[in-house]
Amino acid sequence: MTAVMGTPMLRKEDGKLLTGEGKFVDDIHVPGELWMGMVRSPHAKATITSIDASGALAMPGVQAVHTGPDLADMGLWIAPLPCAWPVTPDMLNPPHFPVASGEVHHVGEIVAVVLADSRYGAADAIDEVVVHYDSLPAAASVAEARDGDVLAHSDLDTNKAYHWPLVPDPDALDAAFAGADVVVAADFVQQRLIPTAMEPRGVLAVPSPHGGDITLYSATQVPHILKVMAAATTGIPENQIRIIAPAVGGGFGAKLNINPDEILALTLANKLGRAVRWTESRSEAAGSTHQGRGQLQHIELAADSNGKLQGVRVHVDADMGAYMMLITPGVPLLGSFLYTGVYDVPAFGFTCDGYFTNMTPTDAYRGAGRPEASYAIERAMDLLALEVGVGPDEIRRRNYINGGEAFENHEAASTLVFDSGHYGPSLDRALEMADYEGLRAEQSRRREAGDKVQLGIGMCTYVEICGLAPSRALGGLGYGAGGWEHATVRMLPTGKVEVVSGSTPHGQGHETAWSQIIADKMGVSPHDVTVLHSDTAMSPLGLDTYGSRSLAVGGVAIAMAADKVVEKARLIAAHQFEAAPEDVQFENGSFSVAGSPSSSVHIQELGFAAFAAHDLPDGIEPNLQEQVSFDPPNFAFPFGTHVAVVEVDEDTGGVKLTGYFAVDDCGNQVNPLIVEGQVHGGIVQGAAQALFEEAAYDDEGNITNPSLMDYLVPSTMEMPSMKLDSTTTPSTTNPLGVKGVGEAGTIGSAAAVINAVCDALSPHGISDLEMPASPQRVWNAINRASGNGEGGAS
Amino acid sequence: MIPAPVEYTRAGSAEEAISLLTEHGDEAKLLAGGHSLLPMMKLRLATPAQLIDVGRLDELRYINADNGEVAIGALTRHTELEHSDVLADACPLLKHVASLVGDPSVRHRGTLGGTLAHADPASDLPAAVLALGGTLVAQGPNGRREIAATDFFASYFESVLAADELLVEVRVPSGGGGWNYQKFNRRAQDWAIVGVAVADGGKGIALVNMGATPLRATAVEAALAGGASAAEAAAVAAEGTSPVEDGNADATYRKHLARVLTERALNAAG
Structure with missing residues (x-):
């Protein structure tokens, strides 16, 4: 059999997804189900003075309306919603219950829950619940929260939730800046983003009143984590909770949480003995699902006169939103180690202050801290290039780790050890694909001609941390769980293979990739492999899918379990051959005795022998089934170089992305087609932050663009055809040599695009633009730079 | 995204639609392609008690060029304008503008009459008809009347159509200079x-x-x-x-x- 790993196999799961056979939470119905309707606060901060549900309760089909105090009295939970990442021992973490009592802290916070026997009935009843509020001044931006004049929570005396430093050698850092020829300082804004998975979130809790257990269907990335946390929050015994994540339509981190609606559905269904469900509407999501980014960044680079970096110093003010969700406070920490980027930086310091605001909580969103870090260092490197007077490619070459040559186990000033890297070739190849010299010539031509449509070229060499794993490292950062992953591989009696995956797909293509790994390891057809996942009854052990960890942790666990199955099968084959196991070789799925290849047995033929167990070697248990919990020794560090080309219409301020070239290195690839898909989507999400998307809040803390009419998710029409290539630098932290690619595109693209826009505008003396670089913002910047009175604040 | 309760009636003819409008008055909204009205209803920004669906009045779907003008039935879809050979010769501006409305699914549902009557100042086709000096034909209980496009739009999402009138036809001049x-x-x-x-x-x-x-x-x-x-x-x-x-x-x-x-x-x- 030819190799299956590394081939662009079409995705096995697409048939059912494309034909509507995939069942999402909203497709699943049970008799007698009740719909929850959430009465949500229209105020960012207010005291609830009264709630009158009599009108709603009089409506046909309305079973109940519960307020926060009611639910507390009902004893539905034993703890607030969990935050699993208390980043410091003294971090503030005001209790966050599924339904507010007393004071609300963001628009969209639930103040009452309607239970009705139809979705329409629930929606109608929401309008009939009369809530009176005393509105209070809101901390409607992280800058306002930092100023501290307005408190996000009345019962706290500060908005600052924590201070987290990562300054391994303060003296070295001070010395680096004291001795620098050049210091570049910049401030960047990471605007809030709405994650916008294709499938909104939804839940359905189905109790088994006489069986004592309860099943929660949820559009979640993390069924295993949800199970543990649901038990800890509600007091329902963990062994009575089953979580099923059916077909899940994307997550991007937004389905990596323990949400009020999940806990409400679970506990109300458990209490009532009736199924309870809820599906988020698109506009509701702005207040019901966490948002991403939300940081004010300050970065300083110290360099010598040639632009060689001596030190990097960073401070981040991070917008937590109204509450700490599952990993809210840890998101900036995930980026903290990456502010030195792909560069050899002797001295480094990072500090972060987390602030509560009266806005929707923030939490992980594709890249989670790492796109922010990559943006800051890669934007700052362009500013350093301008300061030193060299090109953006040259400033990068001068600073790459190991001079751009291949390396392994680089100990960065941040204290992390980069597993492997080889940065020079990714830049070379990206510039070659883009025809960099030709683009620069065209740019000069347009500048000399005074063309109204100017060309800009931007680049970014990123590195990221993925394969979120080493449990010890996560523990060291205060994270509440481990980072291992579990897999079981079993050969069925008829020779088919079942894989039980602890990592949980929500669109990534795990069924295909895992089948390819099995095919490669066991010499079977990938079509003989079935992957079981996303149901805690079927796959009881796992830590789920986020942080580009599935392949580098879960995929490796599967490969290791497959190896163990092969080794057990070898013992059975040897017994059949009456040979010593060490004399039995395994090739393309077949065992044979070295030197006598004519007699052989295929591993799939041994499935029945192991099942029947009539003639197994002494001491060998029946069945071919093995399991592995893999906890890698280090993270994996994918990297790559992206080049963006933009046209800026100086009359309108309009920016058009006209070219995109990306060379990504995620180590060994299992399925290049899936890699390309991940990179494509990631690039668009990063370009979306650069040019289109922003969760816009007004001064009162209202989100002004919650619908997809106003929140500008770009489409294919706004994107150029992307040209991709890859290099391969195997990871040293796992036996497959794989890294991860789920977030890479997003981590590389925002900086590349904004660098391109700033490059186009550089003749005006414009060196920075806030994201998203909307036409109005660009036009204002041009006006300001040219001293024209027109154009207001950006 | 759940609309408030609403009654729905499908009109079998323009006359029936007008009769229903007369009966329900301000409580009623006409539904054609629905791509403006339905989102507003789902957000509960619009809460009509009665919907009168005129979307299947195929007698109001036509594009005819005659006597120096083009007459277009009010329920003609944007996609039909976009792909009209008649408009290619007689009024290419309208054909081109129709091709830029929304996306293909919007253009397959949206109607010329609907977008004019909706009177959204941000919509494309109303401005095109206005630039062309078009004439709009409204039908009410007492018959038809013609309204110049320049007189048709009253304010945000408001036209001069009476509550019992149905927009039935749009006329624009054929030919003309550059566009x-x-x-x-x-x-x-x-x-x-x-x-x-x-x-x-x-x-x-x-x-x-x-x-x-x-x-x-x-x-x-x-x-x-x-x-x-x-x-x-x-x-x-x-x-x-x-x-x-x-x-x-x-x-x-x-x-x-x-x-x-x-x-x-x-x-x-x-």
């Missing part, structure tokens, strides 16, 4: 931040999203009639406008865009 449409937006499927339609070599110019209704750029038309160059005429494009401010653009920027796009449209129209 162009400039639509500036951030994503292809969005409404224009600003748009400019030029018809008949600059004799008719209309602005999108520059006030409470689609607006004729009368100052520009007058300047051109007086012999001004495209650049000179475009410089007065923002006169008499009162554009909205939103997340995409403030008023100053919209006025600037109106001038830039008007000059581009005039130059392209020739």
Whole structure:
């Protein structure tokens, strides 16, 4: 059999997804189900003075309306919603219950829950619940929260939730800046983003009143984590909770949480003995699902006169939103180690202050801290290039780790050890694909001609941390769980293979990739492999899918379990051959005795022998089934170089992305087609932050663009055809040599695009633009730079 | 995204639709393609008690060129305008503008009459009909009346149609001089931040999203009639406008865009 790993196999799961056979939470119905309707606060901060549900309760089909105090009295939970990442021992973490009592802290916070026997009935009843509020001044931006004049929570005396430093050698850092020829300082804004998975979130809790257990269907990335946390929050015994994540339509981190609606559905269904469900509407999501980014960044680079970096110093003010969700406070920490980027930086310091605001909580969103870090260092490197007077490619070459040559186990000033890297070739190849010299010539031509449509070229060499794993490292950062992953591989009696995956797909293509790994390891057809996942009854052990960890942790666990199955099968084959196991070789799925290849047995033929167990070697248990919990020794560090080309219409301020070239290195690839898909989507999400998307809040803390009419998710029409290539630098932290690619595109693209826009505008003396670089913002910047009175604040 | 309770009736003829309108008065809304009304209902920004579906009145789906004008049935879909051979010869501006409305699914549902009656100042086709000097035909209990496009739009989402009137036909002149449409937006499927339609070599110019209704750029038309160059005429494009401010653009920027796009449209129209 030819190799299956590394081939662009079409995705096995697409048939059912494309034909509507995939069942999402909203497709699943049970008799007698009740719909929850959430009465949500229209105020960012207010005291609830009264709630009158009599009108709603009089409506046909309305079973109940519960307020926060009611639910507390009902004893539905034993703890607030969990935050699993208390980043410091003294971090503030005001209790966050599924339904507010007393004071609300963001628009969209639930103040009452309607239970009705139809979705329409629930929606109608929401309008009939009369809530009176005393509105209070809101901390409607992280800058306002930092100023501290307005408190996000009345019962706290500060908005600052924590201070987290990562300054391994303060003296070295001070010395680096004291001795620098050049210091570049910049401030960047990471605007809030709405994650916008294709499938909104939804839940359905189905109790088994006489069986004592309860099943929660949820559009979640993390069924295993949800199970543990649901038990800890509600007091329902963990062994009575089953979580099923059916077909899940994307997550991007937004389905990596323990949400009020999940806990409400679970506990109300458990209490009532009736199924309870809820599906988020698109506009509701702005207040019901966490948002991403939300940081004010300050970065300083110290360099010598040639632009060689001596030190990097960073401070981040991070917008937590109204509450700490599952990993809210840890998101900036995930980026903290990456502010030195792909560069050899002797001295480094990072500090972060987390602030509560009266806005929707923030939490992980594709890249989670790492796109922010990559943006800051890669934007700052362009500013350093301008300061030193060299090109953006040259400033990068001068600073790459190991001079751009291949390396392994680089100990960065941040204290992390980069597993492997080889940065020079990714830049070379990206510039070659883009025809960099030709683009620069065209740019000069347009500048000399005074063309109204100017060309800009931007680049970014990123590195990221993925394969979120080493449990010890996560523990060291205060994270509440481990980072291992579990897999079981079993050969069925008829020779088919079942894989039980602890990592949980929500669109990534795990069924295909895992089948390819099995095919490669066991010499079977990938079509003989079935992957079981996303149901805690079927796959009881796992830590789920986020942080580009599935392949580098879960995929490796599967490969290791497959190896163990092969080794057990070898013992059975040897017994059949009456040979010593060490004399039995395994090739393309077949065992044979070295030197006598004519007699052989295929591993799939041994499935029945192991099942029947009539003639197994002494001491060998029946069945071919093995399991592995893999906890890698280090993270994996994918990297790559992206080049963006933009046209800026100086009359309108309009920016058009006209070219995109990306060379990504995620180590060994299992399925290049899936890699390309991940990179494509990631690039668009990063370009979306650069040019289109922003969760816009007004001064009162209202989100002004919650619908997809106003929140500008770009489409294919706004994107150029992307040209991709890859290099391969195997990871040293796992036996497959794989890294991860789920977030890479997003981590590389925002900086590349904004660098391109700033490059186009550089003749005006414009060196920075806030994201998203909307036409109005660009036009204002041009006006300001040219001293024209027109154009207001950006 | 759940609309409030609403009664639904499908009209079998224009007369039945008018009779239902007469019966229900202000409580009723006509439903054609539904791509403006239904989202507003789902957000509960619109809560009509009665929907009267005219979407299947196929007798009001036609494009006929005759006697120097094109008559278009009010329920003609945008996609039918976009792909009309009749319009390619007789009124290419309308064909082109229709191709830029929303995305393909919107164009397959949306109707010319619906977008005119909805009177959204940010919509493309109302400005095109205005620039063309079109005539709208309304039918009520007492028969039909003609309304000049210049008189049709009253304010934001408000036309001069009476509560018991159905828009049945749109007429625009055939032929004419050079034309162009400039639509500036951030994503292809969005409404224009600003748009400019030029018809008949600059004799008719209309602005999108520059006030409470689609607006004729009368100052520009007058300047051109007086012999001004495209650049000179475009410089007065923002006169008499009162554009909205939103997340995409403030008023100053919209006025600037109106001038830039008007000059581009005039130059392209020739």
